[in-house]
Amino acid sequence: MDPEHVEERSLDRLDELIVRVRDGAFDPGLTARLEAWIIEDPTACWHYVQSMNLHAGLAWHLSDAPMQPPDADSQLPAAQKACLPPFSILESPHQILDGLPRFGIIFGAIVSCLVIVSAVVVWQTHDDARVASASETTMLAWCSDDCRWARGTADLLEGGPLEAHQRFQLEHGEVHLEFPHGVRMEVCAPAEFEINTPRELSLLKGAITAVVSESGRGFTLSTPNGKVVDCGTAFGVAVDDFGLEEAAAFQGKILAIPKNGPGGDRGGQSELHRGHALQWGASHSLRVDATKARFSAHAVDWTLVSSMLASSSPLIADDFDRDELDKGRWTSLGAVAASDGTLSLGGGPERAAENVPYLITTREIDPANGPLVITGTIHFDKPTTANSGSFSVLTRAQNERGRFPRPDYAHLATGVRATFWPGANVERETMRILVRPLAHGENVGLLGEDFTAGALAFDWSFALVDDGVNLLFRIEQLRDSSVQSTVACKSLFRGQANFIAFEGQPYAIVRIDNLRIYQVAAAAL
């Protein structure tokens, strides 16, 4: 047999394989053979590419049904016009597209972008028509007007696809995602997530709520310290800034699987039914009630808070005008004294570390019942040097000291602590938020950044906002309000008690001139 004839027969066989694979007559052995052949044999590869080029060319040439470009601007509401690709801003789509060799497919692709955007309108106005896309693409179905993505996150179009394996950082606002197979998800900023597959999302930070239809059963949400598997339901998952995670079932059932759950790496699976939630960290887990608001709480907006305070009445207001504590409002630990219109924390005769001074409310005020706003003015006796002490505001706190293995600092047993430490770092001011979730355990997390006050600074005003999940701590110099700093974070820690406390240092004095504690309606923020 001559070589040409062999080659011809070989190409015949190749053609047969190509046609069978192209037309869907799949067979694992067959596709593997075809792939290996194409990779190893340049002649086969060239033939394959030409054959597929023809296949593509025929589709390109022949499926060219005349299409009337839609008048996109007239079909879409104003909010979505801003999201349109450039085709909508050019004068006439006809002018652009008339010169293209393959009008239909190109325009089809362009139109598909528009159609996806238009689909949002349908999605929003016809709830029953929210049918998951037949494709496997996850879509960004809706963005709030104030939605903002972090720098570096690709431009995202409302109604457009979200690529898998790409990190998305939502800095502000709220977005809705629509997965194939009937999974709808709402994401509240700040959040960081990645879509692994149409059936799996990794939540690295932030909170989501999801509604999963029957066809989406088994949808998995991975977190840094575990995962949550849906069993056909509505649920929420959150990951805070301190390594705590929480999953809640609002309907139906979910499986929460902490990496280091009660059963260790392999056995830590918890079945959660409607109304139940599980909170877990790197080394512990805790069953709690499911509260939907915890998964949809927006980050605190200080401008909104400050404007609202002007017309609000505080639960507790104290200017410390008397020379003794108001026992109805406060208890204390360590060196705490009221005199000359101020309350001093620290600086007493016993300056040992175990005598950390505290002013503590006599009653618990749970931020779950409404966001707490705590404001006041403070004064450090020394200028901002490393020995000037620090001032902390604690919420979700216990009212007794913990018993720690090392009695270095006898802090309250549990709580969330926002600390201002002037001059802590070579004449730079430091703000930190940390959490002690377990009694007698270590602090977890440390957030914040240094800032420079400039001249020696003694007098400061502070504000702490705590809605039970989101925290905002703000410090401002009284003499120059342009010197200020704010740190915000999310802490899922639920207080075993909910006292509010103010902490100084035993070795230095910080004076509190006045305090206000507000609890506002959740809807107000």
Add this chain to the structure above:
Amino acid sequence: MQDDRASDFIKLWSAESRRVYAYLVALVTNRADADELFQDTSCVLWQKFSEFEPGTSFRAWALRIARNKVMSFRQLRRHSLEQSIGGNEFAQVVENILSTRATELDVQFGALANCLAKLRQRDRRLIELRYDRNASVTAIAQEIGRSVEATYKALRRVQRSLLACVMAASA
């Protein structure tokens, strides 16, 4: 500014879109999947167009994004992976051929209209049914009143004839 950016994109994309489509067809073989990926790719290209560096190869950039779409697509459908052709190595080999022999493939594409015109009317109808209406072989067989096997063979014969015609144009 936005108009300029859009205009630049349209120019580049209109020049390369057919090649990207051919690449997708070669990688996924199934036309419905290729169409879907083509739409997704065109959207992503526009979304990321600000990241494209003028002066570099738009084709290489577009093919890379198309390849990423295909790989994501495969991962999303990994349950049927054993039924699809092409891993990363396969994609790379195809991409190399598309790049190094782009001119010949362009000539073949350009010749296709002439080659189609040379077909007998009966053969052209077969091709139109397959590609214009996107009809299955079974549906075509019913329409033309022949067996599925005979229709299959007829389609293969016409496609081979077209391939020979366009290859001759680039030889």
